[in-house]
Amino acid sequence: MEDADRVAEFTAYVQNGGKVEAGDWLPDEYRLQVLRFVEMHANSELMGVLPEREWINRAPTLKRKLALTAKVQDEVGHAELLYRVAEDLGKSREAMLADLLAGKTKFHNVFHYPTYSWGDVAIIAWLVDAAAIQSQKALLDCSYEPYARTMKKICWEESFHIKHGYDCVVTLASGTEQQRTILQDALNRWWTPLVHFHGPPTDPAKDRDLYWRIKAKANSVLRDEFLDRYVPKILELGLTIPDPTLHFNEESGHWEYAPPDWSQLKAVVTGHGPRSAERLTLRRLSYADTEWVREVVLAGRLAA
Amino acid sequence: MAATEAQTVVQDDQAVPVRHPASGSGATWPIFEVFRQERAGQPMQHAGNLTAPDADMAELYAREFYGRRNESIRIWVVPRATVREIVDADLLHPPAVDRSYRIVQGYTVRDKLDQARAHGEEHIPGTPGRKARPPAGPKTAMEIPDDV
Amino acid sequence: MFKNPPPPDPQIEVPHFSSVTTATADAVLEAERRGVQPVPHEPAFDVQPTLDLPAPGPAPAMPAWLTALDAAAATDVEQALNGLLLALADDEFILGYRNSEWTGIAPMLEEDVAFSSMSQDEIGHARLFYSLLGARIGVDMDQVAYGRPPAGFRNAQFLEMPRTNWAFTLARQYLYDQYDQLRLAALAHSQWAPLAEVIGKIQREEKYHAMHGTTWMHRLAENTPDARARLEAALPGAWSAALGLFEPLPGEALLIQAGYLLGTAAELQAAWLDRVGSFLRELGLAVPPPVTGARGGRQGQHSADFAALWDELTIVYRIDPGAKW
Numbered sequence: 001m002e003d004a005d006r007v008a009e010f011t012a013y014v015q016n017g018g019k020v021e022a023g024d025w026l027p028d029e030y031r032l033q034v035l036r037f038v039e040m041h042a043n044s045e046l047m048g049v050l051p052e053r054e055w056i057n058r059a060p061t062l063k064r065k066l067a068l069t070a071k072v073q074d075e076v077g078h079a080e081l082l083y084r085v086a087e088d089l090g091k092s093r094e095a096m097l098a099d100l101l102a103g104k105t106k107f108h109n110v111f112h113y114p115t116y117s118w119g120d121v122a123i124i125a126w127l128v129d130a131a132a133i134q135s136q137k138a139l140l141d142c143s144y145e146p147y148a149r150t151m152k153k154i155c156w157e158e159s160f161h162i163k164h165g166y167d168c169v170v171t172l173a174s175g176t177e178q179q180r181t182i183l184q185d186a187l188n189r190w191w192t193p194l195v196h197f198h199g200p201p202t203d204p205a206k207d208r209d210l211y212w213r214i215k216a217k218a219n220s221v222l223r224d225e226f227l228d229r230y231v232p233k234i235l236e237l238g239l240t241i242p243d244p245t246l247h248f249n250e251e252s253g254h255w256e257y258a259p260p261d262w263s264q265l266k267a268v269v270t271g272h273g274p275r276s277a278e279r280l281t282l283r284r285l286s287y288a289d290t291e292w293v294r295e296v297v298l299a300g301r302l303a304a
Numbered sequence: 305m306a307a308t309e310a311q312t313v314v315q316d317d318q319a320v321p322v323r324h325p326a327s328g329s330g331a332t333w334p335i336f337e338v339f340r341q342e343r344a345g346q347p348m349q350h351a352g353n354l355t356a357p358d359a360d361m362a363e364l365y366a367r368e369f370y371g372r373r374n375e376s377i378r379i380w381v382v383p384r385a386t387v388r389e390i391v392d393a394d395l396l397h398p399p400a401v402d403r404s405y406r407i408v409q410g411y412t413v414r415d416k417l418d419q420a421r422a423h424g425e426e427h428i429p430g431t432p433g434r435k436a437r438p439p440a441g442p443k444t445a446m447e448i449p450d451d452v
Numbered sequence: 453m454f455k456n457p458p459p460p461d462p463q464i465e466v467p468h469f470s471s472v473t474t475a476t477a478d479a480v481l482e483a484e485r486r487g488v489q490p491v492p493h494e495p496a497f498d499v500q501p502t503l504d505l506p507a508p509g510p511a512p513a514m515p516a517w518l519t520a521l522d523a524a525a526a527t528d529v530e531q532a533l534n535g536l537l538l539a540l541a542d543d544e545f546i547l548g549y550r551n552s553e554w555t556g557i558a559p560m561l562e563e564d565v566a567f568s569s570m571s572q573d574e575i576g577h578a579r580l581f582y583s584l585l586g587a588r589i590g591v592d593m594d595q596v597a598y599g600r601p602p603a604g605f606r607n608a609q610f611l612e613m614p615r616t617n618w619a620f621t622l623a624r625q626y627l628y629d630q631y632d633q634l635r636l637a638a639l640a641h642s643q644w645a646p647l648a649e650v651i652g653k654i655q656r657e658e659k660y661h662a663m664h665g666t667t668w669m670h671r672l673a674e675n676t677p678d679a680r681a682r683l684e685a686a687l688p689g690a691w692s693a694a695l696g697l698f699e700p701l702p703g704e705a706l707l708i709q710a711g712y713l714l715g716t717a718a719e720l721q722a723a724w725l726d727r728v729g730s731f732l733r734e735l736g737l738a739v740p741p742p743v744t745g746a747r748g749g750r751q752g753q754h755s756a757d758f759a760a761l762w763d764e765l766t767i768v769y770r771i772d773p774g775a776k777w
Binding site: 053179272293 | 491501556579678
Binding site: 150153 | 354
């Protein structure tokens with residue numbers, strides 16, 4: 001039974017900006033909350049690889065092929081770093097992967113959607129990564145230090161992704177009619193998932209991630225920051241955003257948009273998105289296909 | 305890292321024992337801590353950790369995770385099990401005994417200096433003149449003060 | 453049911469892509485053996501393209517520079533050199549292509565990152581060779597790489613074989629890296645200075661590949677009977693296809709005479725057989741007979757696997773070969 005005073009002391013400490021490390025005493029709820037948060041982040045990096053890796057083979061120039069390979073490689077690396085952080089909180093990587101493949105744990109909405117053209121590659125690398133980095137910057141101050149430090153490395157590596165993404169987008173936007181068409185089509189399809197990205201508005205009083213200072217900003221704040229920063233950049237390329245109600249509110253200083261359909265987000269993250277099954281199946285089958293390799297490596301270690 | 309008391313996590317409504325980082329946490333393979341040096345002259349800094357089946361693979365992976373962007377000029381890979389951690393506040397910041405005699409903050413001459421200076425000249429050639437400066441607190445634990 | 457997305461337009465064609473979105477046939481079988489099922493497909497909604505997307509155009513004709521190369525390589529040393537650069541580039545490009553298919557789904561996350569670095573090295577080397585060639589013939593390196601029909605590619609067929617499984621992939625890696633080391637050594641002092649210059653850089657990166665390859669060969673051969681069996685199953689096919697690496701290029705004698713190349717394909721093959729043979733024996737693996745399997749890559753003859761590879765490789769490029777991407 002946890003000492004209530006000790007928990008209260010800990011809570012006050014982190015709420016005042018205090019940081020904790022892996023080996024420190026942590027209240028059970030805190031440990032579990034951080035673990036869940038990091039686990040979902042790790043799962044998202046791992047699943048996020050799948051829509052993008054499809055296009056490595058199809059990349060139309062040598063430089064784009066290399067950049068996309070490096071980007072996907074980074075994401076796998078991020079998954080590794082994040083699983084490592086979660087592991088130190090007490091759940092093995094094997095258990096986390098098993099839960100992901102069994103559909104018990106979730107991964108981010110954007111990775112449940114299809115890709116149809118190079119336009120998708122550009123939009124994902126630019127806007128999905130930009131949405132992600134808004135969240136990630138807000139995690140740099142996380143009370144759980146190993147996660148905060150990992151976020152610093154991740155943000156540094158992601159900065160090239162956004163540059164690469166923007167370069168792809170601007171190249172298409174300044175290219176032929178066909179190229180502008182594929183870019184516009186991609187934007188038409190990715191707009192909704194992007195608006196969903198940061199999650200539905202939550203009651204700050206009930207948000208346990210805010211309570212424990214795992215994250216510092218509420219979902220709506222992150223979404224507004226993202227849209228305020230990126231809507232002008234999208235519009236200046238002469239692209240149309242598929243929300244006829246979208247407009248800038250001079251008084252509030254924010255872009256206002258049609259209220260998203262949150263039930264669609266729920267359907268997606270519970271595994272009923274257009275590509276949820278296909279991607280999870282690919283992961284499941286690939287993981288089973290390579291089980292013998294992990295057994296080989298483990299056998300070597302035990303024999304050593 | 306020193307072992308601490310056994311802990312449990314609640315998972316699927318069950319209490320599950322948590323393996324402490326020192327014993328390998330939830331990891332199947334041994335954990336290696338990675339330190340890196342970014343530029344010549346800088347100290348080795350803790351960069352993170354990774355799991356690997358053995359030390360050779362740990363080295364290979366450390367290079368991948370902490371050096372593939374040319375961000376390091378030197379990397380150390382250290383098995384976590386060999387790292388000894390000291391985090392005991394009583395040892396590192398002992399409250400009871402006054403040991404200020406051996407740190408810079410243990411010495412303040414200001415008041416005495418004002419009295420002594422009353423005997424000296426106001427303007428001494430080659431100096432900017434006596435100006436009252438409030439003592440600044442140290443910015444880091446190991447900061448070297450300006451007037452030393 | 454949902455406010456977004458708009459209802460699908462029946463006139464808009466949905467593009468269909470191949471291979472990489474689903475598991476390979478081998479993976480499906482392996483998974484079945486382990487009792488692992490696909491995830492049931494129960495989407496709440498679908499998302500389709502909203503605009504008419506441009507379709508890829510047909511295969512380009514053989515470009516003039518390549519027709520000229522093929523016509524003259526046997527008698528003109530400068531064209532023979534172009535042919536050498538092309539083969540060097542294509543070998544690395546196609547192998548890098550196959551290896552990058554593991555990115556995101558390799559056996560372990562750490563290995564995924566390491567292997568991905570290696571495939572980037574390979575494509576990077578290809579890029580170096582394409583740009584050397586491009587400078588000589590006055591063609592942009594991306595046009596050199598992408599602006600050819602399948603018959604314009606001069607990689608050995610060994611490299612276009614599907615990645616199959618980890619045992620085959622690592623066996624191929626090992627066998628190819630040993631060949632590449634010998635080939636690079638035969639070019640390190642080439643009388644064509646631009647080539648000699650890049651070879652040094654490449655050799656330094658290849659050291660890491662060789663270490664990775666031999667470590668894995670040991671591991672697969674020595675750690676479990678299951679892994680050993682898989683390696684033994686992969687080796688004969690890999691070996692016989694690997695011998696196709698040693699098909700001599702047109703104009704080889706001219707290249708040797710000019711000092712551009714310092715070792716014939718036959719010499720490289722002898723050295724390779726010796727080196728790889730003793731390594732396999734050391735691991736207690738049977739050395740397959742020196743019977744060459746898939747030949748013709750160096751003449752632009754390729755397999756059905758390559759046709760599929762090429763189709764995917766150029767599927768975006770062929771929308772508009774003149775466009776900047």
